[in-house]
Structures are given as C-alpha cells and as structure tokens.
Amino acid sequence: MLSVADDCLAADRGDPRVTAAASILKASALLARGEERTAAQFASAARRENLAASDLFTATRIAIVSARLAFRSGAYGQAISQSDLAMALSDRTDNAQLRAVSRRTAAAIRGHLRIGGQQRIANEFLAFAIKTGRPGLEADAYNTVANIWLWSGNLSEARRHTDTGLAVLVGDGVRHQYVTALLYSTSGEISLAAGEPEQALTDLDHALELLAERALDPQPMAEVALARIQALIALGRIAEARTNATEILDWLGERVPQSRRRIMEALADALRRSGEPAHAYDMLRSASDLQQHEFNQLRDQLHDQAETDWLTGVGNRKCLDNRLAELAAGGHSAASVFVDIDDFKGINDRFGHHIGDEVLMLLADLIGSEASDQDLVVRTGGDEFLLLITGSRVNGAAEVAERLRQSVLKYGWRDISPELQVTISAGVAAVAAVGQTGELLQLAGRGLSSAKQAGRNQVQAVSPDSEPAHLQLRQAS
Numbered sequence: 001m002l003s004v005a006d007d008c009l010a011a012d013r014g015d016p017r018v019t020a021a022a023s024i025l026k027a028s029a030l031l032a033r034g035e036e037r038t039a040a041q042f043a044s045a046a047r048r049e050n051l052a053a054s055d056l057f058t059a060t061r062i063a064i065v066s067a068r069l070a071f072r073s074g075a076y077g078q079a080i081s082q083s084d085l086a087m088a089l090s091d092r093t094d095n096a097q098l099r100a101v102s103r104r105t106a107a108a109i110r111g112h113l114r115i116g117g118q119q120r121i122a123n124e125f126l127a128f129a130i131k132t133g134r135p136g137l138e139a140d141a142y143n144t145v146a147n148i149w150l151w152s153g154n155l156s157e158a159r160r161h162t163d164t165g166l167a168v169l170v171g172d173g174v175r176h177q178y179v180t181a182l183l184y185s186t187s188g189e190i191s192l193a194a195g196e197p198e199q200a201l202t203d204l205d206h207a208l209e210l211l212a213e214r215a216l217d218p219q220p221m222a223e224v225a226l227a228r229i230q231a232l233i234a235l236g237r238i239a240e241a242r243t244n245a246t247e248i249l250d251w252l253g254e255r256v257p258q259s260r261r262r263i264m265e266a267l268a269d270a271l272r273r274s275g276e277p278a279h280a281y282d283m284l285r286s287a288s289d290l291q292q293h294e295f296n297q298l299r300d301q302l303h304d305q306a307e308t309d310w311l312t313g314v315g316n317r318k319c320l321d322n323r324l325a326e327l328a329a330g331g332h333s334a335a336s337v338f339v340d341i342d343d344f345k346g347i348n349d350r351f352g353h354h355i356g357d358e359v360l361m362l363l364a365d366l367i368g369s370e371a372s373d374q375d376l377v378v379r380t381g382g383d384e385f386l387l388l389i390t391g392s393r394v395n396g397a398a399e400v401a402e403r404l405r406q407s408v409l410k411y412g413w414r415d416i417s418p419e420l421q422v423t424i425s426a427g428v429a430a431v432a433a434v435g436q437t438g439e440l441l442q443l444a445g446r447g448l449s450s451a452k453q454a455g456r457n458q459v460q461a462v463s464p465d466s467e468p469a470h471l472q473l474r475q476a477s
Contacts, residue, residue: 017058020049024061031068034218034255040069051365054412059358060089060098064105071109078310079109081357087121088354092417100128100137104144111148122148136176139165143183150186155194162187181210185224192227197234204228218252222259229263233270242267309379311357312364320378323388327434335397335430337387338444339367339404342423342456344383351417359422363408370404386444401426401459409457425451428461 023046030039043065050058067082083106090102103125110118122145129141142165149158165183169176188203207224225248232241245267252260307319315323327334341347341363348356360383367377367387376388387404389397405424413420427447431440447462454460 015053016049016051017053017055020046020053020055020058021061023049024058024065027065028061031065031072032217036069036072039065043069047365048369051362051369051411054415056089056093056415057095057098059416060086060093060102063089063358064102067105067109071112075310076109076113080113080115081311081354083109084354085358088352089358089416096128096131097134097137100125100132100141103128104140107144107148111144111151114151118148119145135168136179139168139176139179139183141165142168143179143186146183146186146190150190150193155190158186158190162190177210177213181207181224182220184210185220185227188224188231189227192231192234197231200231201228201235204231218255219259222248222252222255222263226259226263226266230266233266238270241270309364312361312379314364314368314385315376315378317378317380320376320380320386320388323376324434324440327390331433332390333430333432334434334440335389335428336440336444337389337397337401337404338380338427338429338441338448339363339385339387339401339424340426340448340452341383342425342452347420347422351420355417355420358416359413359420362411362416363422363424366407366411367404369407370400386441388440397430398428398459398461401428405457405459423457425456426459427451428459429463 023042027039027042027046030036030042043062046058046062047066050062063082063086067079067086070076070082071079083102086102087099087106090099093099103121107118107122107125110116110121122141126138126141126145129137132138142161146158146161146165149155149161162183166180166187169180169183184203184207188200188207191197191200191203204224204227208221208228211221211224225244229241229245229248232238232244245263249260249263307315307322309316324334341359344356344359347359360379363385364377364379367385371377371387372389374390378386378388380386387397387400389400405426408422408424411422413422425448427444427450429440429443429447431443434440443462447460450462451458451460
C-alpha cells in the first residue's frame with residue numbers, strides 16, 4: 001500500500017483529487033506501521049488537497065484515519081467525533097466496503113473506551129462486510145464483534161464469532177493471513193480469560209507466526225506478545241516468559257509504550273511471585289522509567305491540547321490570548337479577521353451535528369489556506385473563528401477576508417450533504433500597535449456584527465476611529 005501511494009504521488013501532475021487520495025493512502029499505510037507523526041502529516045496534506053478536490057470517498061477516508069490518529073494520541077473526544085463523521089460520510093457514498101470500514105474504526109474506538117453503541121456499530125460493520133462479498137472483510141467483522149463480546153465477559157458469544165470468522169476464511173487463509181492472525185489472537189485471549197492457558201498458547205503462537213511474516217503494525221504484535229507472556233506465566237514457564245518479553249521489547253524499540261509497560265509489569269509480578277525479587281525490581285524500575293516517559297509525553301500532549309481546539313485542530317482562546325500578549329509586549333501591529341458561519345444553528349438542526357462538525361473542520365482548513373506561517377488561526381467558540389495577521393493593514397486583511405468568503409461560498413458543500421450551502425460573515429480590524437489584548441477583538445467584533453445586521457455573507461472592515469464599512473466586492477460573482 002505504501003509503494004502504491006508513493007507511485008501515485010510521484011506520478012501526480014497537479015490533480016488535487018489524485019494527490020489527496022494518494023496522501024491519505026500513505027497516511028493509512030504509515031499508521032499501520034506505527035509511524036503516527038508522519039501519518040498525521042500526510043493526513044493533514046490530504047485534507048488540504050481535498051479542499052479543492054471535494055471528493056466524498058477521500059473525505060471519508062480522511063475522517064477514518066483522523067479518528068485512528070486521534071485515538072492513538074489520546075484525544076478520545078476527537079476520535080469519537082471523527083469516527084461518527086466517517087460513518088455519516090460513508091453512508092452518503094452508498095459504498096458497502098467504505099461503510100463497513102468506517103464502522104470497523106468506530107466500533108474499535110468505542111469498544112476500547114467501553115462506551116455505548118459499540119455493539120450496534122459492530123453489527124452494522126458485519127452486515128456491510130457480508131454485503132461486500134469480501135471474505136477478509138467479513139472475517140474481520142466477526143473478529144470485531146467477538147472482541148466486543150470478550151470485553152463484556154460473554155466468552156461463549158466471543159468464541160462463536162471467532163469460530164465463524166475462521167470458517168469464513170477456510171481455504172482462503174493464506175491470502176488473508178493478517179485477519180487470520182487477529183482471529184487467532186482473539187481466540188487465544190478468550191481461552192486465557194476462560195482459564196485455558198495451554199489452548200491460549202497454541203492460538204497465540206499461531207497468531208504471532210502469521211503476524212511476524214508481515215511485521216508491520218507493532219500494536220497487534222505487542223498485544224499478542226503480552227497475551228502469550230501471560231499464558232506462559234499462567235503455566236509457570238517464567239524463564240520462557242522472560243526470554244519472550246526481552247525479545248518483543250527489543251523488537252518494539254520505542255514504539256507502543258503502553259503495551260511495553262504492560263509487558264514489563266506482567267513479567268515483574270511473575271518474577272516477584274517466583275522468588276526473584278532482584279530481577280522483579282529491575283523490571284519494575286524499567287517499567288517505572290517508561291511510565292515516567294509516558295507521563296512526560298502526556299504532559300507535552302496536554303500542553304499542546306490546552307492551546308488547541310479538539311475538533312478542528314486550530315488554536316483556541318487561550319492560544320489567542322497568549323499570542324496577543326506577545327504582540328502587545330513587543331508593540332507589534334496586527335490585523336484580525338473575525339469569521340462567523342451564517343445560520344450555523346440551522347445547519348445543525350437540518351443536517352445533524354456530525355455534518356455541522358464537518359463544516360467547522362473544513363472552514364478551519366479554508367481559513368488556514370489563507371494564513372501565512374506567521375499568522376494564527378483560532379476557533380474562539382461555537383462557529384466563530386479568528387485569523388490573526390501580524391504586520392498587516394486593514395485593507396490587506398480585508399482582501400484576505402473577501403477571498404475567504406468567496407472560497408466558502410464556492411466550496412462543494414453539496415458533496416457532503418445534499419442541499420447543504422454555507423456562507424460566512426466577517427469583520428476586519430487592524431491596529432498600529434497591539435495594546436490591550438481585547439482591543440483588536442472588539443473592533444473586529446463590531447465589523448462582524450455589522451456584517452450580520454446588513455444581511456450576512458459579506459465582509460465589513462473597521463478602524464479604531466471609524467464606523468464599519470462594506471467592502472465593494474462583498475457580493476458573490
């Protein structure tokens with residue numbers, strides 16, 4: 001998949017549809033290899049390119065990958081929102097395979113978080129997978145349903161679904177060895193939960209053998225290895241468990257820290273109970289160091305998230321306040337473009353909040369396309385955004401706002417939902433030197449209010465000593 005994406009990107013001749021599709025394909029392949037940071041970069045590139053292409057299939061795949069990335073980074077609210085959006089967009093395509101894959105992501109996220117809806121979504125995944133006539137996807141769906149039964153403690157239903165999934169692949173398991181490995185992994189965990197470590201070990205060994213041939217995504221490898229180590233410990237084979245733990249930890253390197261820590265903790269507990277306190281201490285110390293590393297990463301993520309809007313990924317009000325304070329301290333000039341979606345409540349009421357969320361995310365991207373590296377895009381709340389431009393006069397910022405208004409008006413919103421149309425109103429202001437941090441926002445807010453009162457879908461500029469003024473190019477061509 002990665003080589004196909006690279007070939008498409010290399011052969012691209014400026015077609016945003018091709019670039020967007022290839023970028024999200026590469027993001028998905030990188031995510032499967034555990035390269036989250038690079039995958040996120042390609043997902044962002046795909047979203048930018050798809051602003052011009054406005055391809056519904058690509059938009060759905062972007063939402064799927066974004067949901068998985070958000071889940072792995074711990075942004076669970078965003079993961080749920082993106083997975084809901086992926087399902088809604090996939091339903092617009094009437095493509096059974098895309099509808100199945102979107103539900104696989106949504107069911108997995110909800111299942112891991114133990115929140116409502118996972119059983120219903122998993123059953124929908126299974127129904128759409130069967131409809132595609134693709135054995136691998138159908139078997140994958142049976143595995144997803146089995147995992148949800150396992151998490152709920154219903155081992156008999158979990159076993160029934162893994163057995164059915166394996167039966168679907170009879171005679172075709174070689175071509176679908178990754179899904180076969182997942183089914184044997186789930187089967188092993190079921191046996192382990194049922195107190196049958198010998199059977200668990202047999203299934204987990206088979207799963208590891210199949211996964212090792214792919215050696216791509218470290219997450220399933222780590223989970224299978226952990227279950228296998230737990231089975232060995234249950235059988236009293238501590239030395240073998242220790243050897244296996246060392247091997248898998250070496251192979252994982254710096255990847256999937258949570259799984260690595262769980263492996264260390266499981267082995268440390270076994271070593272302590274088997275009378276090897278010194279070795280148990282060493283393993284616990286390593287686990288503790290890793291936990292501290294996880295904490296440091298989480299702290300950095302929380303710091304970033306504290307200044308980031310969880311839905312759109314742009315800055316939030318705290319981020320804006322900090323930037324305005326910096327500008328005020330340096331006496332810098334600045335301009336602001338205050339943007340509000342016209343009748344956003346009507347969009348939510350008519351099309352649903354999942355479509356409203358997609359509108360917000362796409363608007364954030366459209367604003368970002370007008371921003372330079374020195375500018376700041378912020379979601380100030382609800383459906384309001386602000387573009388902070390440093391060193392710009394009001395006329396320059398007003399031209400940016402008008403280009404943005406035209407871009408929003410002409411965007412292919414109907415590709416997201418039939419009859420959907422989005423317009424914005426904007427207020428623009430500039431000051432020679434930022435003083436009180438609220439001054440610039442108040443001026444732009446006056447312009448925005450005037451644009452709304454004058455009929456919406458227009459831009460009005462304000463200076464400190466003047467009334468709001470319409471732009472001459474406020475009407476769409």
